[in-house]
Amino acid sequence: MNISVPVSWLREYVKTDITAKTLANALSLSGPSVEKIEKRGNELIFELEVTTNRTDAYSIFGIARESNAILNAQSLKSSLVKPGGLNLNLDPDKSKPLLLDIVIKDKNLCPRFTAIIVDNIKIQPSPAYIRNRLSASGIRAINNIVDISNYIMLELGQPMHTFDFDKIKGAKMTLRKSQKGESIKTLDGNIHKLPEGSIVIEDSERLIDLCGIMGGLNSTVSRRTKRVLLFTQAYNAQAIRKTTQALAFRTEAASRFEKGIDLEGVLPALSRAVYLAKQTAGAQIASELIDIYPDKQKSKTFRLNFNKLNNYLGINLEQSKSVQILKSLGFQTKQNPNQIVVTVPSWRTQDIESDVDLIEEIARIYGYHKLPSKLPTGETPQTKESDLKEVISLKNALKYLGLTEVITYSIISKNLLKVSKRSEKNSVELTNPLTEEWQFMRPTIIPSLLKVISENR
Known part of the structure; x- marks a missing residue:
């Protein structure tokens, strides 16, 4: 999903003196990718691409939270300020409240x-x-x-x-x-x-x-x-x-x-x-x-082993650095000698499902570009020969016999359906076809073949 983020709005919640371009580069390196920076009137706009699993970043404050964590990890001075009124007293101002x-x-x-x-x-x-x-x-x-x-x-x-x-x-x-x-x-x-x-x-x-x-x-x-x-x-x-x-x-x-x-x-x-x-x-x-709110959202807790973390990263990352990164992202942590007990914040419960997801969070904020680039060593894994090999051989044989392979859509128009002599009532019709050419699932391949022949005389 793409979102537009006015930079002045973003700066209201992430306090930093760095330039918009530096901020965009930092985000793209370790978080949602800034596809372009556009000027509309007097306002700079970040056009960001946010992956589907990161629903917490579909907002200005969500991007501010990400930005703050990334900048601090890169030793760039930054602080996060929450919007006003999030914990307002919601008692009635009137002595006789309205009922609904x-x-x-x-x-x-x-x-x-x-x-x-x-x-x-x-x-x-x-x-x-x-x-x-x-x-x-x-x-x-x-x-x-x-x-x-x-x-x-x-x-x-x-x-x-x-x-x-x-x-x-x-x-x-x-x-x-x-x-x-x-x-x-x-x-x-x-x-x-x-x-x-x-x-x-x-x-x-x-x-x-x-x-x-x-x-x-x-x-x-x-x-x-x-x-x-x-x-x-x-x-x-x-x-x-x-x-x-x-x-x-x-x-x-x-x-x-x-x-x-x-x-x-x-x-x-x-x-x-x-x-x-x-x-x-x-x-x-x-x-x-x-x-x-009948069923309260349950918090998730995972144990992250430091040895497993370092094996995945390929480096020996300081334990305090791992804890600092997780805390900057809103995770609650409790550090033991060989592991961290991590509680996931409510806004990340949908995409954090195991300790490996925590490793990914630490790796991206630390910076993938800082991790060693090494090709795997050892024997190349042997895979079972694909059944497609025989299919490809058969296709080649048919081609040399003078036949032509035709690849067509399995969705056809109403006119092509008539060619098949199948009634609309007995056919599968799409609820929201993108075009009149793609309205019905074809009952047979023959109408599609006839269409190809008519268009390639």
Whole structure:
């Protein structure tokens, strides 16, 4: 996944005096690769490629955390500063809190759901720094409340929603699977006929959210909005993925939800959103905090043997250096004479699965370029002769007999399907074909061969 990172925004959280180019080189050497540095107006933008397993780095603060660890390992002065408001007191500002009934039909659909109502909202344009950062990241600014949700997603990697509380009929939200024949009009004005099993939210009368992808138009925040529901959550990643595939509809939020969200980061993101709403819209907390979190995320602990570490690296790395690197990445460590006991931070539980992953973390931050480059010694491993050898021999024999090999797609168009005399009803049709040429799985190779002959006369 590629993300755009405004350098000035990044520098708000990673304090260092080095140049943007030096920072980009350091990141590319030991972390997410900076594909290019682009200037948009007065802002420098890093275009980064982040591997799919590193969902923790799909945000400005995630990249700041990486940058800080890498720079310190390279003896470049740096410090990490967290965004303000991550641990805000979320007690109501009103003596009579508003009530909202939340029902989650299946906890597997939504492992964590947090929400809070704020009122006294003044809808207006966002401050310039928010508008500029959203624009530099490729997102259009709308108003000070809607912009907060996009800002939090880019900053912390946590998608969130903002609803006009007064548009939620019956002050009730039920999260469930969609049923056959249901549809919803989303914020972009498009009507989507939903596949069964999509995660949706309904109020007492109608659907108001296509969860994890886009909110409903009927609950949108407008210039008349006075009371807002802010909510952050984590959804079943497989369910989100299936819906985006079925609808051919992927958003920035869906791209993050379908790869998995840090459950422990959900509440701090909501807290940060309230903090920004107070700053930019004069918000007051008008309800108790809702935090539905039935199965707490379990921490992972591994034992890393120093001898194993050094055998993998090919060097004798100081034990204190290994511990320092892991701590800089947010891991908790307890050092014993021959090993480290390492507890994985919540934002890395999805990709750290063994002590070998810890070795990889130490190696990349230390610098692969510092490790010795030696070719393996000893006998070359003997492999069993491939069965493809006989296939290749047969192909060569047929070629010398005057035959021509044809390689064609197993997906064909509706017109080619007619040639096979197989009805559409009895054929396998793709749900979201990329083109009209690739609509059906071919029942026989004959239509494809006829097409090749007709085009090569």
